[in-house]
Amino acid sequence: MEQGDHVAVDGNTVASVQNMNFKFAAKTDIGKKRKANEDTFCVADDIGLFLVADGMGGHAAGEIASQVAVEVVKLSLTDWLKKGPPNSEIFARAIQLANKAVFEMAVQNRGMKGMGTTLAGILLCNDGFATANVGDSRIYRIRDNAIEQLSKDHSLISQQLSMGLITKEEAKKSAHKNIITRAIGVSEFVEVDTRDEDTIENDFVLICSDGLTSMVEDGDILDTIRRGADNPDNTCEELISLANFNGGDDNITAVLVKFL
């Protein structure tokens, strides 16, 4: 995906896929400490696909990894959805293909050794949407006054938390915040977590990189989205400002979809 492709979405776009009407916006920002933006997002409203990828690996490899992953998922789904209905299985397959692409590039090119990317996103389906994620980029659903994380972080911290090795307080201070246990492109095959979710009118879905979630508490995200109400574009802008205000340690990306 070329850089131009995803910044083309300026302001709010209203679209309809599978009898679902939605409004969406997406923003990415380099943050305050980084020299490059390795995050990539994709909003393909024609097929109802929204993705965020957070690349890693030195010498621009991180950028390549996140871009390639997003691009392969988008291309393959565009192709496959001409032949069959959207569902979580086809979504997972597209991500597997993306994994393969990034992995093969990393193996073939010395400069890209060890590159990889997280990937999180949703694909609209007949009766709702499918989520899929690998790594620590997150998917949230905001319904009424509640925010729910739909994705599961594949990070050392969340492993330690779920095994009871550390407490939530310790997790916040942990030195291992940046270690993820699964990523696109680091091995031949990657386990993709998928879920099927329903949606009702006025639901929001937020897909974001850890540059947002490590800087802004879930509660503040919820407040910002509630306040932003009908203007996802403004909301994305505000979320990014908030993350930058709190330090902006990493690249920040937010894709927000509002179901109408």
Added chain:
Amino acid sequence: MKSSQKTSDWVIGLLITVVFCIFFYTKTGFLETIELKSYDLRMALFASARPSAEIAIVAIDDESVAKLGRWPWPRTRIAEVINKISQAGAKVIGLNILFSEPEEASGLAAIEALEEKFSELGLSEAKGGAAFLIEVERIREGMNRDEKLARAIEASSNVILPIAFDFSSGMRKAKDRKEIPDAIINAAIIGIPASVATASDIIHPIQRLSAAAMDVGHINRFPDTDGVSRFDTAVVSYNERLYLSLPVVVASHFLGLTKEDIRIGPDGELFFKNQILPTTINMQMLLNYYGQPKTFPHYSFYDVLHDKIASAAFKDKIVLIGSTGLGIADVETTPLTPVFPGIERQATAISNILNRDFISKPMWADIFGFGMTLLFGLLTAFLLPRLGAKMGAYIGGGLVGTWTIVILLAYSKYGLWLNLTYPTLVLIFNYIAITSRRYLTVERQKQAVEEESDEANKLLGLTFQGKGMLDLAFEKFKAISVLDDEIKGVLYNLGLDFERKRMAGKAISVYEHIARADKNYKDIAERLKKLSAVTTTGLWQGQKASASGGAGGTAIVDGMEKPTIGRYEIVEELGRGAMGVVYKGIDPTMKREVAIKTVHFDDVDADAIQAVKDRFFREAESAGNLNHPNIVTIYDVGEEADLAYIAMELLKGKTLEKWCKKSNLLPSKTVLKVIGQISEALDYAHRNGIVHRDIKPANIMILSKGEIKITDFGIARIQSSSHTKTGIVMGTPVYMSPEQIAGKKVDGRSDLFSLGVILYELLTGEKPFGGDSVTTIMYQIANAIPLPLKTHKPDVPPLLQSLIDMSLTKRPEDRFQTGKEFADAIRVCLAKMG
């Protein structure tokens, strides 16, 4: 897949659990049959009790029938045997033959008709008439065998007779029509049990016999759905009165109890005076069978009739009379044997009461079983999706095993019937459902990727081409089996891309690939001609442009001046790590070969770079101060542009990884010597305040002359400090200590734990904390005790186990505190091994 398509794993587990709970509640279906069979198995496993010696059986067996003629016999014969048993001094006699109709007596009718005619003719007044009538009376008396039996029963005064009930539905108003002998009605007991089988009709001995009997008891049996008799139904209800079973009645009389002594308690318990007989809620008593038929002493009816049995056999005993003969006995199936005479089941029930060999299945056992089913079901539904298949199998197997042991102990020690089937099967079903589902989902995804479809190849090829990776793209396009016009166009474009990059050879290959399918495609023939001319004239010579993106580090290109880092001349690249490249270099001033490890800082945030660099140099310098024969020597640390480097001793040897394979283990003593040297070196480093943090076989080398060297001191710390963004995908944590896993502060004792892991691996060729995923390994390190060495390698000297135990213990305080302690312990071991 942790959570996957359509429904989550735990939903499936929950559904299975609910289905099991419904089965449990309704007690139907194949599960109940399995539980019954498992109960039978328990009985077979632990059937060791001996039957009561107070019971004897007089059997109407095949021998008696053969010698005395066809059954049924005249009732006088029964009377005779009752007399004999009574005279022998039996305490209670139980008769398992139901005389519900008067004996067929056509002879008697004839005599009566004769007598009547005689009187009618007025012959009674005739001479000798009275004597005739007396004779007739005598004959009639002799022919009334029911009366004879009744007298025998009366005479012995301790005979219990059977009654039977009909439970066919449709309560006939039999009670109104039927006159029930008072003796039967009086045999009923008082009490209102919670729930009990209610009969619609009664079959009882004829009036005269009932009146003669001491008591009556029912002989109905209630087999389970599989036809096996596991219970004696102690109480049944008929016409609003409660009747006891024959065994209960016989046992109560043997124990000298009266009707008032037998009560039914408020909660439906059956009391014998103040002792409780354990019954289920339906007033049924589980039968504890003693084994195959004839566990009780059997005496042939014929032998008793002909006085062949010494009276001692019956003295003060319970004697049961009933049939065991072929075709005349009522046979039942027990958990232990398919053919078992009814009379022996009665004997078994009596013996259970007298010996208190009870098996009980109280109400709470049922509730407990239900609870365990729910618990195991929920546990697996919610736990399994979080664990790997292997871990799940271990935990599940452990639970099933433990529960089975509990079940067997409860049965053998306390005669308790707890539910085995439902809790274990719900666990096994959940396991199979969840793991196979996970397996299938992963397999399907794998398959989809591995299928290398034309479609996928085209997609990947286009992506690679778009990123300028033309070689990779060509590889993908080549794999496409059908070259249609679209693919040809794609390939043609790739050829043009190669030309633009002046890679004539590659472009030729692409065009030739198209030509194989379509020689005349566009202008490829012409292009091929031109390109081959280019390659032969060498117009593009010297171009070695690589299709790969800009690689980091200092590129070494042929024909150029030798590159340098710092003052070192770079000779060749030795390898690449996550952090940077390792080169072989030459120190021109000393003419010695060095290894140069480079670290890039271009991943580090601009404002943090100085702090990170400072820390890097601090760590590297303090590691450089280490001066020990077993620690690789650091010569120099420096920086150049955005690159920092460490120049160190160039080592020629093999890392310990080579000796960790099962097929290539070192002798135990050599292993100890190696580990001993490493611990001494670690001791030295720790005393100087340096913790290695990444002790693993790949970081320990054995040089060609046998010297041991630890490499990469402090590098782990340098790496983690220079990576602050979403950066590193975790490698294997196999050698990490529990405190490292938990992200706590580590000290030298963490290195010693890692060294313990290596010791284990060098000795056995196996990892102490293994697993197929990072999660499993982490869980193992945090919680598991490694298998003893001897399970992998039986000939390992046992005293080495204590070294392993000490070094792999979870709490740092319990381990060797210093490398020296570890080394000393090894020395002691070596000395003991001689």
